[in-house]
Amino acid sequence: MARDPPEQTAGTDTQSLPNCVTIVGRGVPSSFELTVDGELEVDDEQSDENLPVVSGSVAEGTIDVGVQRFRFDGQVTNIHLVDWNGVPAPESASVPTVHVDYGAAKR
Template sequence: MSSETDDNLSNLVTIVGRGVPSNYEITVDGDIELADADPLEEATVVTDHSAEGAVDTGVMRFQFSGQLANVHVVDWNGVSALESSSTPEVHIDYGASARNESDY
């Protein structure tokens, strides 16, 4: 990836697991890539405009360009964020850099 493209991925979405297996889907109107992790090791599917995977504990970070279009998180039973306290937390930072973020 070129440094020009890296500069365009200045936005950051962070998924924070709560100790319960949960699934997430992220869609943006620009490009998205997994930051600071190997998608194969994390079993994360990343396409040009979306990412999906699972998180139990820890943090998943994605750099993206454009605007966030959609975030959908569900707990291990498929219950959505508004109805379950076990779904992951989602943080969105526009103009942030994943390289400078501290761990949650």
């Protein structure tokens, strides 16, 4: 029996969304908001239950432990982080760490 070729998903490739933002939880419930001046999407390799809400070029979500990644084009224009008490970064040492990689290869 012949197999059908695998279907390609409609995901965006690294060329059109060449940049990556990684948010790493520190074990404390925290909230984040990420804004870029281009297209933004959740990295399709994530399987976390607490997936963020992405609307246009803005992502909002919560993180406790683990990692959340986003692919985007353009530039990051804003990242807002607060811990479970509402204390923003950099006043709170409990907020997640954020890594922005321009021209990052897809993991």
